[in-house]
Amino acid sequence: MINNPSVLHAVEIANSIVPNEDLPDPYKLCAELQIDLVTNKSLKKDGYLVCCNGNKMIFVSATITNKSRKKFVISHEIGHFFMHGESLYGCTNVSDISNITINSSRQEHEANLFASEFLLPSLSVKNILPNRDLCIDDIKMIAHIFKMSFTSCAIKAVALSNTEEETVLYYEGRILKWYASAIRGLKKVFVPNRCPINLMAQQPVCCCTGVWESMYTGTVRQEIINIYGNQWLVLLSGTPKYHY
Numbered sequence: 001m002i003n004n005p006s007v008l009h010a011v012e013i014a015n016s017i018v019p020n021e022d023l024p025d026p027y028k029l030c031a032e033l034q035i036d037l038v039t040n041k042s043l044k045k046d047g048y049l050v051c052c053n054g055n056k057m058i059f060v061s062a063t064i065t066n067k068s069r070k071k072f073v074i075s076h077e078i079g080h081f082f083m084h085g086e087s088l089y090g091c092t093n094v095s096d097i098s099n100i101t102i103n104s105s106r107q108e109h110e111a112n113l114f115a116s117e118f119l120l121p122s123l124s125v126k127n128i129l130p131n132r133d134l135c136i137d138d139i140k141m142i143a144h145i146f147k148m149s150f151t152s153c154a155i156k157a158v159a160l161s162n163t164e165e166e167t168v169l170y171y172e173g174r175i176l177k178w179y180a181s182a183i184r185g186l187k188k189v190f191v192p193n194r195c196p197i198n199l200m201a202q203q204p205v206c207c208c209t210g211v212w213e214s215m216y217t218g219t220v221r222q223e224i225i226n227i228y229g230n231q232w233l234v235l236l237s238g239t240p241k242y243h244y
């Protein structure tokens, strides 16, 4: 759960402006806040927030065509509008992945947290999580319900897991790009940088022993999904090793 007071306060304001919606809608929020939205220009950065002479504008680069990513960038800029007093923001690497891979500034971090919490409310997600280890189908269901990307939903679901035993790892080829884990205190040094299995030769779901032993003891349930090309997401669950 998010415990940053300014992010929680901003989400509360957002929800009070567009209440009782089926899905959190950043387009509607922009309209209510009288923020003009421009999405048809290719920009150097993912998005901009410009507040000038009483006018408020959010620009999202036309190169961002994915619907859920576009919603994330708009929400990120709204986060700046609510929480940060500057009149101009230009934002790169806008995504919830950047919170776990890039050492971004406090304001960028908070804007990403706002977007993630506004679009995927922790309480609503928590309410539909099973009382067992997560599997890929659970994450697909969340992505379907909230109309958000599988990756965003995977990060959120693992963070809120009821069993606190899952890890999601993202490999490009065999190189680790990022991971998110429910295991408190799991340090990067224990997560294999080079994937210990040949992802292409694996069954989508299997139980294995001895492969992920720096993170888990005994048998691990391993589920693999090919995101695109050589990009792979691996979901693990089992008995965590704690490295406190």
Ligand SMILES: [Zn+2]
Residues within 6 Å of the ligand: 076, 080, 089, 090, 091, 092, 107, 108, 111
């Ligand atoms: Zn930003």
